[in-house]
Amino acid sequence: MKPVIQIEELRKQYVIGDQEIYALRGVSLSIEVGDFVAIMGPSGSGKSSMMNVIGCLDKPTSGEFFLDGYPVSQAHDDELAVIRNQKIGFVFQNFNLLPRTTAVENVELPLLYGGTPARERREKAIRALTSVGLAERLNNKPNELSGGQQQRVSIARALVNDPVILLADEPTGALDTKTSEEIMGIFQKLNDAGKTVILVTHEPDIAEYAKRIVRFRDGQIIADEVVEDRRRVSMEGRADELS
Amino acid sequence: MSFLECVRISFRSIRANGLRSVLTMLGIIIGVAAVIAMVAIGEGTSTSVASQINGLGSNLLIVTPGQATQGRVSLGAGSLNTLTMADAEALMQKESISGVAPSVNTRGQIVWGSNNYSSMLEGTSADFPQVRNVEVGQGRFFSNFEVKMQYNVAVVGTEVVSNLFKGANPVGQTVQINRIPFTIIGVLQSQGSSGMTNNDDRIIIPITTAMNRLTGGKNVGSIYVSAASPDLMEKAQQDIQQALRANHKLRPQAADDFRITSQSDILSTAQSVSSSMTALLSGIAAISLIVGGIGVMNIMLVSVTERTREIGIRKAIGAKRGDILRQFLIEAVTLSLIGGVIGIALGVGAAFLVSKFSQMATSISLSPIMYAFLTSTLVGVIFGVYPARKAAQLKPIDALRYE
Numbered sequence: 001m002k003p004v005i006q007i008e009e010l011r012k013q014y015v016i017g018d019q020e021i022y023a024l025r026g027v028s029l030s031i032e033v034g035d036f037v038a039i040m041g042p043s044g045s046g047k048s049s050m051m052n053v054i055g056c057l058d059k060p061t062s063g064e065f066f067l068d069g070y071p072v073s074q075a076h077d078d079e080l081a082v083i084r085n086q087k088i089g090f091v092f093q094n095f096n097l098l099p100r101t102t103a104v105e106n107v108e109l110p111l112l113y114g115g116t117p118a119r120e121r122r123e124k125a126i127r128a129l130t131s132v133g134l135a136e137r138l139n140n141k142p143n144e145l146s147g148g149q150q151q152r153v154s155i156a157r158a159l160v161n162d163p164v165i166l167l168a169d170e171p172t173g174a175l176d177t178k179t180s181e182e183i184m185g186i187f188q189k190l191n192d193a194g195k196t197v198i199l200v201t202h203e204p205d206i207a208e209y210a211k212r213i214v215r216f217r218d219g220q221i222i223a224d225e226v227v228e229d230r231r232r233v234s235m236e237g238r239a240d241e242l243s
Numbered sequence: 244m245s246f247l248e249c250v251r252i253s254f255r256s257i258r259a260n261g262l263r264s265v266l267t268m269l270g271i272i273i274g275v276a277a278v279i280a281m282v283a284i285g286e287g288t289s290t291s292v293a294s295q296i297n298g299l300g301s302n303l304l305i306v307t308p309g310q311a312t313q314g315r316v317s318l319g320a321g322s323l324n325t326l327t328m329a330d331a332e333a334l335m336q337k338e339s340i341s342g343v344a345p346s347v348n349t350r351g352q353i354v355w356g357s358n359n360y361s362s363m364l365e366g367t368s369a370d371f372p373q374v375r376n377v378e379v380g381q382g383r384f385f386s387n388f389e390v391k392m393q394y395n396v397a398v399v400g401t402e403v404v405s406n407l408f409k410g411a412n413p414v415g416q417t418v419q420i421n422r423i424p425f426t427i428i429g430v431l432q433s434q435g436s437s438g439m440t441n442n443d444d445r446i447i448i449p450i451t452t453a454m455n456r457l458t459g460g461k462n463v464g465s466i467y468v469s470a471a472s473p474d475l476m477e478k479a480q481q482d483i484q485q486a487l488r489a490n491h492k493l494r495p496q497a498a499d500d501f502r503i504t505s506q507s508d509i510l511s512t513a514q515s516v517s518s519s520m521t522a523l524l525s526g527i528a529a530i531s532l533i534v535g536g537i538g539v540m541n542i543m544l545v546s547v548t549e550r551t552r553e554i555g556i557r558k559a560i561g562a563k564r565g566d567i568l569r570q571f572l573i574e575a576v577t578l579s580l581i582g583g584v585i586g587i588a589l590g591v592g593a594a595f596l597v598s599k600f601s602q603m604a605t606s607i608s609l610s611p612i613m614y615a616f617l618t619s620t621l622v623g624v625i626f627g628v629y630p631a632r633k634a635a636q637l638k639p640i641d642a643l644r645y646e
Contacts, residue, residue: 057559057640078563084639085561096556096643100259112248113561157560 002069004164004196005031005054010063012049012219023049024060025219031198033164036191038199038207038227041216048169050216051200055088055167056080068164085114089158093170095150097142097157103129104138107157114161128156132186148179155186165196172206184209185233209233246573253574257581260546264578267542270535271582271622272589275615277528279590282611284597285521287604292513298434299506300376302341302470304479306330306487308462309500324462325491325500328450331368331466333486339479342370342469347453347460351446353399353407354419360407362400363445364420366453367467374469382414382429390449393456398429402444420446423456476505525611529618536579536622543575543630554634555642568635575627576620583619587612 012024024046031037041047052058053065056072059080065072068087075083090096097106107125116124129138132152142150151171158166168187172180188209191197199210207213208231215223257264308325331345344367351364369387372378385396397420404413413427425448434442454460470479480503487501547554554567591607598605 052640055559057643058638078565081558081561081563084559090559092643096552096559098553098556100255109557110560113557113563113566161561 002033003030003066004033004035004068005029005198006064006066007054008064010050010053010060010065012046012053012058012061022219024053024063026063027219027221029214029221029224031165031196033196034191034194036187036197036199036209036211038201038210038213039216040201040204040207040213042202045216046219047200047202047216049219051167051169051198054165054198055090056084081113085110086161087164089155089161089163089166091151091154091158091166091168091171093173095142095147095154095174097150097153099142102139102141103134103145103153103156106142106153107160110157110161124160125156128160129153131159132156146179147175148182151175151179151183152186155183159190159195165198166190168197168199170201171199172201172203180206181233184231188233205231246569249569249573250577252570253577256546256550256574257578263542267538267578268582268585270538271532271579271619272535272586274528274532274535275583275586275619276589276593277531278525278615278618279587279607279611280593280597280605281524281528282521283590283594283605283607284603285517285524286608287594287598287606289514289517289521290606291604292517293510296506296510296513298376299509300374300467300469302473302476302479303374303376303506304468304470304476304483305504306466306468306483307502307504308465309498309502324460326463326466326487327461327490328454328463330487330490331463333490334466334468334483337479337482337486339471339475339482340468341471342374344368344371344374344467344469345450345463345465346467347450347458347462347464349453349458351420351457353403353446355407355416358407358409360403362403364453364457365445365447366450366458367447368450370469371447371467374467377434378432379429380432382427384429384447385449390451393451394449395423395425395452395456396428396449397425398431398447399427400431400441400443400445401433402441403446404430420448421457476507480505532618532622535582536626539575539579539623540626540630542578543571543627544633546574547571547630547634550634551637551642551645554637555639555645558637558639559643564635567637568631571631571634572624572627575631576623579619579623579626580616583616586619587615590615 007027007029010024010027011022014021014023027046027050039047039050049058053060056067056075060073063073067083070083072080072083098109104122104125107128108121111121111124126135126138129135132155134149134152134156137145137149142153145153166187172183175183184206187197187199197210199207201207208227208229210227211230212224212226214221306326326345328345331343334340334343347366349364350361352359352361369385369390372384379398382398384398385394389396397418399413407413407418408416413430416427417424418427419425431443431447450463468479468483470476483503484499488499491500493500557567594605594607597603
C-alpha cells in the first residue's frame with residue numbers, strides 16, 4: 001500500500017530570543033492509508049511540532065514531507081491553505097468552533113473556503129452532522145452544546161470535505177472519561193470505514209484505542225510499536241449514527 | 244469564498260458586536276451628516292444671496308465716485324465726491340438707459356404726533372421703483388414733477404410704518420423729518436433684509452428736496468442706472484463712461500474718477516464668497532470624516548486582535564490570505580458604508596430642519612450625497628486595509644495558540 005504520509009529526515013528549529021530550539025531532529029515516519037496512529041510523548045518532546053508539520057500549519061526547516069504523494073515541504077502559504085482544506089481534517093482539544101455560529105454553519109466552513117455551492121454545502125454539512133449523531137442539533141450554537149457535542153461538531157467539520165487524513169490534537173483533553181470514550185468510538189468507527197486517523201495525545205489510555213503508537217522524546221522517535229491489546233469501544237446500539 | 248458570503252459574514256460580526264459597531268459608525272455618521280448639512284446650507288445660502296442680488300434691480304449698473312489718490316496712495320472708494328445731479332441728467336439722455344436713480348443717503352429722525360423713529364433717509368428720483376425693482380404697496384411713488392419742484396413728499400418702508408404709525412394708515416399723514424414737514428404719499432412693498440441692511444427700514448424722498456433741505460451738498464452718493472435690456476448692459480456701461488468723462492472734462496489720458504459696477508459683478512463676488520464659505524464648512528466636516536475613519540481602523544484593529552483565534556480556525560480549515568483580507572476589508576467597508584447611509588439620512592434631515600425652523604435656506608443636491616457615499620466607502624477601504632492585512636498575515640499556528 002502506498003503511504004499517505006511519507007516523512008524523511010524532518011528537522012524543525014525555532015529561534016526564541018537568542019536561543020535556538022531543535023524541536024524535531026531528523027524524524028522519518030511513514031503512515032499507510034487506513035492506519036490509526038497515536039503520537040505520544042511528554043510536552044517538549046516535539047509531538048506538537050510534528051502535528052503542526054503534518055497538519056501543514058507549519059513548514060519544516062529541512063527534510064521531505066509527502067502528503068498523499070504531494071511534496072508539501074516546498075509548498076507556498078496559499079498552497080498549504082488549499083492542502084489543509086482538501087486533504088486534512090482537524091480536530092482540536094478545545095474544539096475551535098466559531099462562536100455565535102450554528103453547528104451546521106461551522107461544519108459548512110471548510111466547504112465555503114473550498115468553493116462548494118451553497119445548496120450542496122448545506123446538504124453535505126447536514127449529512128456529516130447526522131453521521132456523528134447530531135442531526136437534532138443543526139442550529140445550535142457552540143455555547144448551547146455540551147463538550148462532547150461540540151467535539152462531535154468539530155469531527156463533522158473535519159470530515160465534511162472527505163480528507164485523506166483526520167488529524168486529532170488531544171481530542172479528549174477537555175472531556176470527561178465517558179465522553180472521551182464516545183469520541184474515541186467515533187474515531188474507531190471512521191477508521192474502520194477506511195479513514196486514516198492520526199491522534200496526538202499524552203494519555204496512554206487514549207492512545208490504546210489506536211492501532212499503532214509512535215513515541216517522541218527530545219525531537220526524535222524513540223519507539224514505533226503496534227498496539228497489542230487494542231481497546232475497542234462497543235458500538236452496539238449506535239451503529240445507526242455512523243455511516 | 245464568494246463576495247456575498249463575505250458580506251454575510253461581515254454583517255454577522257457587525258451585529259454580534261452591536262454597541263461597538265454603532266459607536267464606530269458614529270464617527271462616520273457625524274462626519275457624513277456634517278458634510279451633507281454644511282453643503283446644503285452653503286448652497287442654499289448662495290442661492291438665496293443670488294436671488295437677493297437679482298432682486299436689487301433689473302439690468303442694474305451702479306455708478307459710484309472714484310478713489311482719490313494722494314502720492315500714489317489710494318484713499319479708498321468714495322473718497323471723491325465727483326458725481327452730481329448733472330451727471331444723472333446726462334445719463335437720462337442715453338438710449339441704452341431706461342432709468343436713472345441718483346441717490347443720497349443720510350439718517351433722519353421722523354416724528355408723527357408724539358411718536359418718533361430714526362431711519363435711513365434716501366433721496367432719489369422718480370425712476371427709483373423701476374431701477375431698484377421695488378414696488379409701491381399702498382399709495383403712490385413721487386413723480387418727476389414733484390422731484391423737479393422739490394416737494395416735501397415721502398414714501399416709507401413697512402418697518403417705518405409699523406414703528407411710527409402703529410397700525411394707523413400712514414398715507415396722507417404729515418410727519419416731520421428733521422423738523423421739516425413731509426406728506427407721506429406711499430408705502431413700499433416689503434422686501435425683507437439682504438445681509439445686514441433691512442430694506443423695509445427706509446424713507447424715500449425726492450433727491451432735490453434731500454440735497455437742498457437735508458444734506459445740503461451738491462454731490463450725489465451714487466447713481467443707479469437701469470439698462471434698457473440685458474443685451475444693452477455693455478453699451479450702457481460704455482455710454483455711462485463716455486458721458487461722465489465728458490461731463491467731468493477728463494483729459495483722454497486721465498483715469499476715470501468714477502466706478503461702474505454691474506449686477507453680475509456683485510453676483511459673482513457674492514458667489515465666490517459663499518462658495519469659499521461652503522468649501523470651508525465642508526473642509527471642516529471632511530476632517531471629522533477622517534477622524535471617523537481612524538475610529539473604524541481602531542475598532543478593526545481591536546477586532547483583529549480579539550478574533551485572532553477565529554482567524555486561526557479559518558486558516559486551519561483552508562482560508563487563504565486573500566479570504567481573510569477580503570473578510571476584514573469588507574467588514575470595514577460595510578461598517579463605514581452603513582455609517583455613511585445613516586449619515587446621509589441624518590444630514591438631509593438636519594438640512595430640512597434648518598430650513599424649516601430658521602431663516603437659512605438649504606438646498607440638497609445629489610452630488611454631495613454621492614460624494615459622501617463614495618468617501619465613506621473610501622474611508623472604509625483606506626482605514627480597513629491595514630487591519631485586514633494584519634489579520635491575513637497571521638500565521639495559523641500562532642493564531643490558533645492565541646488565548
